[in-house]
Amino acid sequence: MGGLRPATPMPPLVDTHVHLLAGLDDGPDTPDVAVAMCRMLAAEGAGHAAALGHQNPDYPDNTPDRIRASAAALAAELAARKVPVAVYPSAEVMASPSLVEDWSAGRLVSLGDTGKYLLAEMPHGEFVDLLPVAEQLRPRGVRIVVAHAERYPDLLHDPDRAARWIAAGCLIQVTARAVADPWSDDMDRGLRAWVEGGYAHLLGSDGHGIDRRQPLLAAGYARLAKLGGRRYAERVGHAWGLAVLKGEDVNPPPPGQPSRTWFTKLFGG
Ligand SMILES: [Fe+2]
Structure with a gap:
């Protein structure tokens, strides 16, 4: 009977x-491309x-109202075409000196538009310390999600800095494509350390289209499970992501301790 253990069903990825x-x-240029991307996400196991x-x-016209209306139109389109992916109005905001002021003035959209988690990327070609921003936003009930955090060597290879940001409430988002197939040995080493130490909290495809930068998740999820164990992968790929999109609390354990023992490596955990 060896090898006939039923496969554990994968939870819907987020x-x-x-x-x-x-x-x-x-x-995407058109609603049809957006729907095709969602079909691809569904095929990847995302819900x-x-x-x-x-x-x-670069995109001054992307006001909260415009983003909300566009996400609502997409949700209606997906329902009409029976594509089983729930979409949540969200923005990727660029870190700037006016970030806290912009947030307070209602000019920014949070992840899932719940007012709890702000997805922030670095300005083009720069690395800025997000710690002061995170500390200013936390009393307002908002936490920073560091977008595609593996892109920033100043964070990826500085576990003390990453731990300080996490302690200030930041969540670390990693890109599935990078986890599955890192494009440099340095990135591979950094991402392995993040996964094995529990520094990574959320998974994203950073998909932009269907002919380019496709929304792929499954291979990244599989490697997360291989490196960090199934239970950790389920949190990163499913539970924590869903909680963020719904505006619920996420309290990952502090990073730094290797998340896997010989036991969990052998038997999953
Ligand atoms: Fe992005």
Whole structure:
């Protein structure tokens, strides 16, 4: 009977970073492409997706109202075409000196539009310390999600800095494609350490289209499970992501301790 153990069903994956809003920015050009991306997500095993618009100086027209209307239109389209992916109005905001002021003035959209988690990326070609911003936002009930955090060597290879940001309430989002197939040995080493130490909290595809930068999650999820154990992968790929999109509390254990023992490596955990 060896090898006949039934496979554990995978929970519906949650894409916390995918550009699905048609015609707003560098995401899909048309609603048809957005729907095709959602079909691809469903085929990847995803059931939920943060439908992002960019909010940065390149796209000044992406107001909260525009993003909300676009996400609602996509949700209606998906329901009409029976595509089984729930989409949540969201934005990827660019860190700037006015971030806290912009948030307070209602100019930014949070993940899932619940007012609890703000997905922030670095300005083009720069790395800025998000700790002061995280500390200013926390009393307002908002936490920073660091978008595609593996892109930033100053964070990826500085576990003390990452731990300080996490202690200030930040959640670390990693890109599925990078986890599955890191494009450098340095990134591979950094991501392994993050997964094995429990630094990574959320998974995103960073999908932008169907012919380019596709919304892929499954291979990244599989490698997360291989490196960090099934239980950790389920949290990152499903439970924590869903809680974020619904505006619920997420309290990951502090990072730094290797998350896997010989026992969990052998038997899953
Ligand atoms: Fe993005």
